[in-house]
Amino acid sequence: xxxxxKKFVLSIMLVIALFFSILNTSFATNTSIHKGEFTIxxxxxDEFINSITNQELLDNQYLSAVLNDMDDIVKDxxxxxxxxxxxxxxxxxxxxxxxxxxxxxxALQTQYILTDEDEEQLKRVDQLxxxxxxxxxxxxxxxxxxxxMIQPASFSDMVRILKEMGLAFTEQGLATRLAALGPxxxxxxxxxxGDFIALxxxxxxxxxxVYSYLSTATAISNNIGINEGVxxxxxxxxxxxxxxxxxxxxxxxxxxxxxxTGWGGGVFVxxxxxxxxxxxxxxxxxxxxxxxxNDAREVAQQASTxxxxxxxxxxxxxxxNGVYKWPxxxxxxxxxxxxxxxxxxxxxxx
Numbered sequence: 001x002x003x004x005x006k007k008f009v010l011s012i013m014l015v016i017a018l019f020f021s022i023l024n025t026s027f028a029t030n031t032s033i034h035k036g037e038f039t040i041x042x043x044x045x046d047e048f049i050n051s052i053t054n055q056e057l058l059d060n061q062y063l064s065a066v067l068n069d070m071d072d073i074v075k076d077x078x079x080x081x082x083x084x085x086x087x088x089x090x091x092x093x094x095x096x097x098x099x100x101x102x103x104x105x106x107a108l109q110t111q112y113i114l115t116d117e118d119e120e121q122l123k124r125v126d127q128l129x130x131x132x133x134x135x136x137x138x139x140x141x142x143x144x145x146x147x148x149m150i151q152p153a154s155f156s157d158m159v160r161i162l163k164e165m166g167l168a169f170t171e172q173g174l175a176t177r178l179a180a181l182g183p184x185x186x187x188x189x190x191x192x193x194g195d196f197i198a199l200x201x202x203x204x205x206x207x208x209x210v211y212s213y214l215s216t217a218t219a220i221s222n223n224i225g226i227n228e229g230v231x232x233x234x235x236x237x238x239x240x241x242x243x244x245x246x247x248x249x250x251x252x253x254x255x256x257x258x259x260x261t262g263w264g265g266g267v268f269v270x271x272x273x274x275x276x277x278x279x280x281x282x283x284x285x286x287x288x289x290x291x292x293x294n295d296a297r298e299v300a301q302q303a304s305t306x307x308x309x310x311x312x313x314x315x316x317x318x319x320x321n322g323v324y325k326w327p328x329x330x331x332x333x334x335x336x337x338x339x340x341x342x343x344x345x346x347x348x349x350x
Contacts, residue, residue: 006053036302038276039079051256051273056286062101065094066284082302086283090305090337099337102285102344112318118161121171122193125159128175129190133182142176165201167228177227184223185340186212196305198227202235205243214244245272249291254278257348258287267330267348279303282335285345293331296349301334303343308336315350 049067057063068093074080080088089095135143160171169177174193181191187209195213199220200204205213213220217240225233252272260268269289275283275298278288282303290296298309315329330350335343 038082038279040074040082040085040280041079043072044276045074048277051271051277058106058284060098060102062094062098063284066092069094070280070284073296082279082283083306086303086305089283099285099341099344100279105344107180113135122161125171125174125178125193126190128171129178129193132175132179133190136179142179150180161197162200165197167200167232181220181223184216184219185209186216199224199239200232201235202238203242205239210237210243210247213240214247217241217244226344242269253291253295255289256281257287257346259287259346275299281347282343283345285335285343287346288348289330290347290349292347296333296347300335300347305337308339310335310347311342 015223031332049071052063052067066089069089070085073088132142135141157171159174162169162174174196175190178190178193178196181196182189185191192209195205195207195209197203207232217237221233221237221240224236235322246269249272252274254273254275254277256270256273256277258268258270267287267289273288278290278299279302282299288299290299297310297312304310311334313332313334315331317329330348332346332348334347335345337343
């Protein structure tokens with residue numbers, strides 16, 4: 001599901017947010033298209049138009065008109081090069097309106113922030129979970145107030161991020177939960193708090209434990225279903241399924257994507273797509289996620305106006321005053337529509 005840029009989101013995506021739709025088999029037919037110059041055919045435009053979601057159309061009021069113009073440009077032709085296609089499309093009034101609306105929407109976009117207090121709280125939970133895990137290995141039970149591991153009163157505080165996601169955990173309660181989940185997930189220690197939040201939030205997980213999680217996916221999902229409920233079991237199942245797609249991408253290097261405006265920032269990665277579809281998304285000023293910096297650059301460059309160079313941005317982790325607010329934002333490239341105007345679409349990687 002595509003995230004609306006105009007709505008607040010009460011979930012955090014720690015690395016990247018990912019919600020895959022079931023792939024249409026037609027996507028597979030385009031994986032052989034080589035990077036660089038290629039031909040835009042009616043069949044390719046039809047496939048691209050059909051890949052646009054209703055939510056994307058709602059979020060971009062002029063996108064429908066742009067898609068109609070894309071269709072008109074290739075209609076009744078045997079194909080047109082991507083270079084000529086861009087020239088014709090970028091001269092259309094619909095595209096000028098679409099570009100202006102995108103830039104205005106980006107300026108108004110609001111992101112929730114991950115505060116310093118949130119970061120410190122999550123660090124405390126991870127540290128406490130490790131203590132609880134080690135205690136359990138030695139004693140076969142978790143510490144309580146009758147033990148000599150009495151914790152400061154602050155550990156009874158609610159974990160704010162999970163509270164916003166509908167789960168009520170104190171720091172101490174979450175630490176116990178993570179210590180218990182570690183063996184279920186076949187990791188040598190407690191489950192990291194960031195991975196737990198990704199699981200119950202339905203987000204993709206990357207990192208050192210991902211293959212352990214994939215080997216125990218059913219056990220993890222079932223355990224979350226018993227302890228957190230069916231809703232979170234569904235999200236965990238989705239998270240692990242999406243993580244499997246990233247871990248084993250089947251030659252895909254590009255994905256449709258959207259920004260996460262929840263706490264900490266980040267990216268929702270949506271569907272695996274071939275290079276040709278990624279370029280068309282960039283041409284239409286829509287977002288992509290890519291497996292490498294070069295993959296992202298090639299997409300952004302191909303959508304840029306002739307004679308210009310795609311622009312690179314490091315991850316926007318700080319606000320204008322230098323305050324660290326969005327630790328999970330990703331570096332990205334922008335296409336250039338002229339020498340001083342860049343496209344609103346982001347082409348993330350990393």
